[in-house]
Amino acid sequence: MLKIMNLHAGVEGNEILNGINLEVKAGEVHAIMGPNGSGKSTLASVIAGKEEFEVTEGAIELDGEDLDDTSPEERAHKGIFLSFQYPVEIPGVSVTNFMKTAINESRKARGLDDMPANQMLKLIREKSELLEIDRKFLSRSLNEGFSGGEKKRNEIFQMAMLEPKLAILDETDSGLDIDALRIVANGVNKLKSKDNAVIVITHYQRLLEYIVPDFVHVLHDGKIVKSGGKELALELEEKGYDWIKQKITV
Amino acid sequence: MMFENNVDIDHPVHDLRTEAMKNFELKGFPTKKEEAWKYTSLNSLQKVDFSIFPKQENTLEYRDVKKYFIHEIDTYKIVFIDGIYSSNLSETTHDGVDICLMSSALTKPMYKPVIDVYFNKTASKDDSLTSLNTAFSREGAFIYIYKNKMPKKPVEIIHFATGNESTLMLQPRNLIVVEENAELQVIERHQSLTSNEVLTNSVTEIFAAKNAIVDYYKVQNNVGTASLIDNTYIDQKDKSVVKVHTFSFGGKLTRNNLNFYQNGEYIDSTMKGVTILGEKQHVDHHTLVHHIEPNCESHQDYKGIYGENSTGVFNGKIIVDKIAQKTNAFQQNNNILISDKATINTKPQLEIFADDVKCSHGCTIGQLDEEALFYLQSRGIPKKEARALLMYAFANNVLASVRIPELKTRINKLIAKKLGVNLGFDL
Numbered sequence: 001m002l003k004i005m006n007l008h009a010g011v012e013g014n015e016i017l018n019g020i021n022l023e024v025k026a027g028e029v030h031a032i033m034g035p036n037g038s039g040k041s042t043l044a045s046v047i048a049g050k051e052e053f054e055v056t057e058g059a060i061e062l063d064g065e066d067l068d069d070t071s072p073e074e075r076a077h078k079g080i081f082l083s084f085q086y087p088v089e090i091p092g093v094s095v096t097n098f099m100k101t102a103i104n105e106s107r108k109a110r111g112l113d114d115m116p117a118n119q120m121l122k123l124i125r126e127k128s129e130l131l132e133i134d135r136k137f138l139s140r141s142l143n144e145g146f147s148g149g150e151k152k153r154n155e156i157f158q159m160a161m162l163e164p165k166l167a168i169l170d171e172t173d174s175g176l177d178i179d180a181l182r183i184v185a186n187g188v189n190k191l192k193s194k195d196n197a198v199i200v201i202t203h204y205q206r207l208l209e210y211i212v213p214d215f216v217h218v219l220h221d222g223k224i225v226k227s228g229g230k231e232l233a234l235e236l237e238e239k240g241y242d243w244i245k246q247k248i249t250v
Numbered sequence: 251m252m253f254e255n256n257v258d259i260d261h262p263v264h265d266l267r268t269e270a271m272k273n274f275e276l277k278g279f280p281t282k283k284e285e286a287w288k289y290t291s292l293n294s295l296q297k298v299d300f301s302i303f304p305k306q307e308n309t310l311e312y313r314d315v316k317k318y319f320i321h322e323i324d325t326y327k328i329v330f331i332d333g334i335y336s337s338n339l340s341e342t343t344h345d346g347v348d349i350c351l352m353s354s355a356l357t358k359p360m361y362k363p364v365i366d367v368y369f370n371k372t373a374s375k376d377d378s379l380t381s382l383n384t385a386f387s388r389e390g391a392f393i394y395i396y397k398n399k400m401p402k403k404p405v406e407i408i409h410f411a412t413g414n415e416s417t418l419m420l421q422p423r424n425l426i427v428v429e430e431n432a433e434l435q436v437i438e439r440h441q442s443l444t445s446n447e448v449l450t451n452s453v454t455e456i457f458a459a460k461n462a463i464v465d466y467y468k469v470q471n472n473v474g475t476a477s478l479i480d481n482t483y484i485d486q487k488d489k490s491v492v493k494v495h496t497f498s499f500g501g502k503l504t505r506n507n508l509n510f511y512q513n514g515e516y517i518d519s520t521m522k523g524v525t526i527l528g529e530k531q532h533v534d535h536h537t538l539v540h541h542i543e544p545n546c547e548s549h550q551d552y553k554g555i556y557g558e559n560s561t562g563v564f565n566g567k568i569i570v571d572k573i574a575q576k577t578n579a580f581q582q583n584n585n586i587l588i589s590d591k592a593t594i595n596t597k598p599q600l601e602i603f604a605d606d607v608k609c610s611h612g613c614t615i616g617q618l619d620e621e622a623l624f625y626l627q628s629r630g631i632p633k634k635e636a637r638a639l640l641m642y643a644f645a646n647n648v649l650a651s652v653r654i655p656e657l658k659t660r661i662n663k664l665i666a667k668k669l670g671v672n673l674g675f676d677l
Binding site for chain 2: 076082086092
């Protein structure tokens with residue numbers, strides 16, 4: 001589904017990603033771990049098409065199609081979703097209206113008419129129940145005054161509504177207490193299928209107890225320095241990132 | 251510009267008019283040399299040979315101008331066409347409240363005590379454009395809300411210009427008195443229906459007595475050949491609450507002189523504005539709040555979005571007199587420039603003579619937040635719509651205090667139209 005080949009990217013001449021290779025197949029869950037500043041969030045943003053970053057070498061393919069020169073909205077229409085570490089507040093636009101706009105813009109891009117109101121309401125009801133979201137919450141302005149946990153739950157709600165092929169969860173566990181973490185992880189697990197894939201970006205192993213990865217990759221200085229199964233996450237938790245850093249220097 | 255000689259010397263306000271004419275003759279039109287007019291030039295307007303009194307009476311059909319009214323709700327209407335009262339488009343009343351015409355208030359003996367007490371009493375005697383209006387105005391809205399009364403519905407004051415005169419200068423004059431515990435909502439609009447030049451020099455005096463509540467909405471979305479100089483003077487007494495919202499989306503040149511005088515205690519004065527401009531449009535907001543007595547509040551919140559070659563000015567003056575202790579005065583002016591050629595000049599002007607006051611002010615000029623834009627795009631919302639959503643969100647808290655839902659919807663639609671998007675829902 002997603003194929004990243006020798007990806008080099010940076011901002012204003014500073015290279016942050018130094019040759020990433022990664023393949024994610026449908027039905028798989030990949031975790032990307034690494035210390036602060038290793039390039040995890042940059043990788044997420046580059047996959048989602050953030051224009052601030054310049055790809056200097058290599059390529060990203062989705063279902064065999066090169067994503068170079070594809071805008072973030074086009075990538076969203078093709079099925080890429082990024083759950084933000086710091087979701088943006090949009091005063092005056094309710095969660096419901098925001099989702100209507102997002103869904104109908106995606107439909108428009110695929111040549112479909114707007115989703116009928118009753119179908120939209122049903123979808124909103126189903127997905128909000130999945131994430132144990134209160135109805136009142138949906139009429140509030142998007143992310144405005146939301147707690148850290150509410151913001152993250154709302155990100156996963158949006159993911160549930162948009163039903164992406166590839167979901168990238170950037171530090172979704174940060175700022176979540178254990179109950180919220182369980183709800184969010186449960187939501188992600190229920191949305192998992194053999195046709196979609198998830199990339200979980202995290203600093204800690206905690207979230208991976210709930211969203212169990214098929215593969216774990218360790219990012220350091222803009223490169224994947226180690227890959228393995230889910231046990232790699234436990235090893236990292238135990239030994240810390242210095243272990244990886246030392247191994248590289250050796 | 252020529253002013254025809256058409257003066258009725260027996261008129262009850264004849265002396266005021268004569269004085270005003272003298273002041274205008276002395277001062278003339280303001281020039282950029284004056285600090286208050288530094289960024290707004292009236293030069294190009296003065297070159298136009300405006301006709302002051304229309305030579306013929308013009309009519310309009312309601313169906314042709316319906317869209318300019320908040321027609322989704324029932325309202326009282328005071329409508330003028332080329333400065334002349336249109337009885338067929340208007341709906342006035344004397345049922346417990348007086349919602350009628352300035353010309354009748356100025357001439358009917360029963361209103362003489364009101365005119366004596368209020369007419370030209372809060373308006374500046376010094377300002378040359380206000381004087382010009384005092385000297386030449388013949389018509390406008392007269393609203394008198396008696397003690398403990400509230401009209402059944404909002405009042406719309408609309409001035410149409412038809413362009414049957416090649417160029418037209420309008421001088422509407424409104425007098426609004428809201429007595430103790432009374433309440434009033436007004437929507438004011440100036441609408442040109444022609445590509446001929448129109449200049450409106452409007453003066454509105456509002457008197458809010460003890461505990462009175464007034465909501466005044468100015469919808470400025472005129473065509474590119476219409477200019478407006480709006481001079482509004484508000485006199486507030488104890489515990490009155492007056493809010494003025496100004497929505498500036500169009501017109502060639504718009505100057506808003508909005509002046510609040512707090513002549514009492516525990517007064518609340520609110521000024522809010524959303525300005526969205528493009529082309530070569532120019533809007534200049536000059537606000538003044540004079541805190542004369544203790545324990546009062548004022549809130550100012552103006553948001554501006556400037557595109558293409560548009561220019562904006564915000565000058566917010568707050569005076570706190572020495573005895574006006576415990577004053578709370580807040581002022582906020584935030585602007586987004588979406589074009590390299592657009593400019594905004596923003597300036598707070600604080601003159602504080604009391605020592606126990608809370609005063610805060612802030613001006614910002616910026617661009618749209620790139621991270622926020624990326625967030626919306628990553629949800630599949632195209633860049634243009636994403637930008638519009640962010641601009642809408644930026645202006646949103648000004649709309650939150652609009653108390654007529656249908657007006658709010660209308661303003662939202664105007665904003666969406668102005669931003670050139672259809673977001674698929676009523677914002």
